[in-house]
Amino acid sequence: MKTEDLKNTQEYKYGFTTDVENIRAPKGLSEETIKFISKIKKEPKWMLDWRLKAYNRLKVLKEPNWQKPKYPKINYQDLYYYSAPKSASEKPKSLDEIDPKILETYKKLGIPLVEQQRLNGIAVDAVFDSVSVATTFKEELTKKGIIFCSISEAIQKHPELVKKYLGSVIPLSDHYFATLNSAVFTDGSFVYIPPSTRCPMELSTYFRINASETGQFERTLIIADKGSYVSYLEGCTAPMRDENQLHAANVELVALDDAEIKYSTVQNWYPGDKNGVGGIYNFVTKRGACRGKNSKISWTQVETGSAITWKYPSCILQGDNSVGEFYSIAITNNFQKADTGTKMIHLGKNTKSKIISKGISAGNADNMYRGLVDIKNKASNSRNYTQCDSLLMGNKCGAHTVPYIKNNNATSTIEHEATTTKINEDQLYYCNQRGLDQEEAVSLIVNGFCKEVLQQLPMEFAVEAQKLVSISLEGSVG
Amino acid sequence: MLSIQNLEARIDNKNILNGLNLNINPGEVHAIMGPNGSGKSTLANVLSGKNGYETKGLIKFNETDLNDLSTEERAQKGIFLAFQYPLEIPGVNTNIFLRTSLNAVRKAKGEKEIDTLTFLKLIKEKASELGIDEKFLSRQLNVGFSGGEKKKNEILQMKLLQPKLSILDETDSGLDIDALRIVADGVNSYKNKDNAFLIITHYQRLLDYIKPDFIHVLSNGKIAKTGGAELGIELEKTGYANIS
Numbered sequence: 176m177k178t179e180d181l182k183n184t185q186e187y188k189y190g191f192t193t194d195v196e197n198i199r200a201p202k203g204l205s206e207e208t209i210k211f212i213s214k215i216k217k218e219p220k221w222m223l224d225w226r227l228k229a230y231n232r233l234k235v236l237k238e239p240n241w242q243k244p245k246y247p248k249i250n251y252q253d254l255y256y257y258s259a260p261k262s263a264s265e266k267p268k269s270l271d272e273i274d275p276k277i278l279e280t281y282k283k284l285g286i287p288l289v290e291q292q293r294l295n296g297i298a299v300d301a302v303f304d305s306v307s308v309a310t311t312f313k314e315e316l317t318k319k320g321i322i323f324c325s326i327s328e329a330i331q332k333h334p335e336l337v338k339k340y341l342g343s344v345i346p347l348s349d350h351y352f353a354t355l356n357s358a359v360f361t362d363g364s365f366v367y368i369p370p371s372t373r374c375p376m377e378l379s380t381y382f383r384i385n386a387s388e389t390g391q392f393e394r395t396l397i398i399a400d401k402g403s404y405v406s407y408l409e410g411c412t413a414p415m416r417d418e419n420q421l422h423a424a425n426v427e428l429v430a431l432d433d434a435e436i437k438y439s440t441v442q443n444w445y446p447g448d449k450n451g452v453g454g455i456y457n458f459v460t461k462r463g464a465c466r467g468k469n470s471k472i473s474w475t476q477v478e479t480g481s482a483i484t485w486k487y488p489s490c491i492l493q494g495d496n497s498v499g500e501f502y503s504i505a506i507t508n509n510f511q512k513a514d515t516g517t518k519m520i521h522l523g524k525n526t527k528s529k530i531i532s533k534g535i536s537a538g539n540a541d542n543m544y545r546g547l548v549d550i551k552n553k554a555s556n557s558r559n560y561t562q563c564d565s566l567l568m569g570n571k572c573g574a575h576t577v578p579y580i581k582n583n584n585a586t587s588t589i590e591h592e593a594t595t596t597k598i599n600e601d602q603l604y605y606c607n608q609r610g611l612d613q614e615e616a617v618s619l620i621v622n623g624f625c626k627e628v629l630q631q632l633p634m635e636f637a638v639e640a641q642k643l644v645s646i647s648l649e650g651s652v653g
Numbered sequence: 654m655l656s657i658q659n660l661e662a663r664i665d666n667k668n669i670l671n672g673l674n675l676n677i678n679p680g681e682v683h684a685i686m687g688p689n690g691s692g693k694s695t696l697a698n699v700l701s702g703k704n705g706y707e708t709k710g711l712i713k714f715n716e717t718d719l720n721d722l723s724t725e726e727r728a729q730k731g732i733f734l735a736f737q738y739p740l741e742i743p744g745v746n747t748n749i750f751l752r753t754s755l756n757a758v759r760k761a762k763g764e765k766e767i768d769t770l771t772f773l774k775l776i777k778e779k780a781s782e783l784g785i786d787e788k789f790l791s792r793q794l795n796v797g798f799s800g801g802e803k804k805k806n807e808i809l810q811m812k813l814l815q816p817k818l819s820i821l822d823e824t825d826s827g828l829d830i831d832a833l834r835i836v837a838d839g840v841n842s843y844k845n846k847d848n849a850f851l852i853i854t855h856y857q858r859l860l861d862y863i864k865p866d867f868i869h870v871l872s873n874g875k876i877a878k879t880g881g882a883e884l885g886i887e888l889e890k891t892g893y894a895n896i897s
Binding site: 599600601602605606607608609611613615619620622623625627 | 702724728739740743757794
């Protein structure tokens with residue numbers, strides 16, 4: 176290993192690949208590919224029809240191009256839409272049957288799946304390329320009537336729920352990448368929390384891209400029935416490669432009356448190297464519907480990876496008194512780019528939303544907050560509070576804030592605050608004078624800057640996220 | 654302990670220090686007085702290794718040439734600067750900052766990091782010596798602190814890190830009589846035969862509480878006059894006009 180490689184590995188410690196034999200769909204996007212995916216997943220006909228409907232719709236859609244980060248044209252015929260370890264194509268029935276190489280991969284990622292080492296109080300669904308390889312704590316959850324499984328399994332075992340809710344938040348023809356996902360999605364998690372049930376543990380999905388020339392099209396659906404509560408966390412990593420890989424996920428959340436969903440993301444896809452070569456295109460559609468009265472959806476995201484992050488986790492506040500929250504940390508270093516924010520659509524009366532966004536930009540990176548707050552005419556007495564803070568490190572990076580604000584109800588109020596600051600040399604000097612080196616000082620100051628968001632994360636992950644924040648900025652001030 | 658020979662310092666093409674000489678031995682308290690713009694704070698900044706200065710001359714600290722060391726290395730070797738304007742760091746809990754700092758210094762000395770419980774016990778003890786309320790330790794570092802609280806916090810950090818040379822840059826400015834006494838008591842209780850102090854001040858009043866062994870008057874970037882504690886009282890009467 177060359178010194179440079181070694182250095183890179185330290186900076187992105189999840190950059191390794193796992194050597195497993197794969198089963199792939201034929202290359203390219205076609206009806207044949209979609210049929211292949213549907214068949215290998217043993218899907219019922221209605222699911223295949225749904226996919227094909229999306230595919231037909233896709234043919235007339237155009238890729239959006241209004242975003243700030245531009246990228247070279249993606250050749251959709253040059254991608255594999257399904258790649259799965261051969262050993263996982265027949266889903267293993269127990270953990271003993273999983274390829275030890277895959278178990279080892281997750282162990283290296285800090286997500287041990289085998290029983291003795293499982294994370295305490297956290298149930299994990301592990302998605303490797305296009306398939307879910309394992310879900311832990313299933314029995315414990317089943318006893319409470321909670322369904323936590325891969326979406327593929329849910330399509331077979333809980334078709335009534337999937338049919339009812341899939342595509343109900345992100346319609347089939349929503350936009351290019353969402354429709355692409357609907358046509359070719361491979362795996363992801365499914366969660367159903369029955370009425371009046373508080374999910375006793377954190378649910379989490381760990382996404383791993385392993386194979387090259389492959390896109391990952393994850394699909395997640397979470398339904399919190401009346402009066403229920405669930406906290407869900409997703410983590411993501413990928414190997415270091417010179418190519419750009421596409422991750423186009425759709426995540427739909429539905430909260431019924433008095434239900435609450437807390438959805439946290441720690442996104443650490445491979446960001447590309449110091450010169451901006453390689454890295455993941457993270458083009459994701461995440462949307463939650465607060466469908467019932469008094470329901471609540473809270474998004475927390477820590478976005479440190481990916482070459483380009485382009486996503487707006489949103490809340491549709493349909494139910495009266497419903498609450499939407501968005502807490503975000505987006506860190507871009509080197510040549511990374513982010514165009515991220517949220518949409519809060521207020522439809523019901525007395526709906527509330529809160530947006531706290533912290534953007535940190537270093538190196539040559541560009542960081543954009545883009546967000547919509549839309550209070551419709553029937554949403555009386557609704558409120559929004561938005562706070563966007565940007566922190567710049569060095570003088571080659573950029574930070575932008577683009578809020579779209581619409582208020583069609585005279586009884587409702589919207590507040591927006593924004594700040595942009597440069598990392599303060601005197602603060603760094605003060606920390607240095609107390610014995611902290613430059614990296615420790617930056618880490619401390621930046622973690623302080625992000626605190627309001629970090630403290631929203633489940634405790635188990637907050638410490639990890641803090642470390643990640645520090646690692647992402649290593650070498651950015653010097 | 655500290656030996657400064659012919660120190661020159663420039664910032665933005667302006668000479669601030671012009672051949673300053675100073676020797677400090679363990680157990681000594683030195684005060685630096687002088688008119689505004691005479692280079693007092695620059696001396697503190699240069700000793701602590703603040704960026705932005707062009708320097709010439711020798712600064713030896715316990716046989717190490719300080720010019721070779723970064724700010725944090727100097728701090729780790731036992732140079733402490735109590736800031737004239739302590740910085741606010743939003744979102745960072747005071748306790749966490751103090752512990753991170755203590756551990757950085759311990760690590761550099763090859764000592765084990767201190768665990769949370771031992772630290773909390775230690776910091777409570779130090780805080781109560783300075784009459785600092787415990788609640789204050791869980792607030793964000795210096796954010797919304799009064800002038801007096803910020804200065805007390807500096808002295809708390811000094812007592813925690815146990816430096817060999819403590820530089821107090823106008824720590825008395827903006828303090829009421831009670832806070833001044835607490836700060837002075839903090840210094841006096843820490844003072845021993847192994848450590849030394851360099852106290853930068855405009856006024857005699859701090860020196861009523863902390864008795865200096867030497868008082869130096871800085872003028873035009875040089876030490877223009879050196880005397881004992883009585884020099885401060887004299888200056889209070891006559892001002893700096895007669896010294897150049």
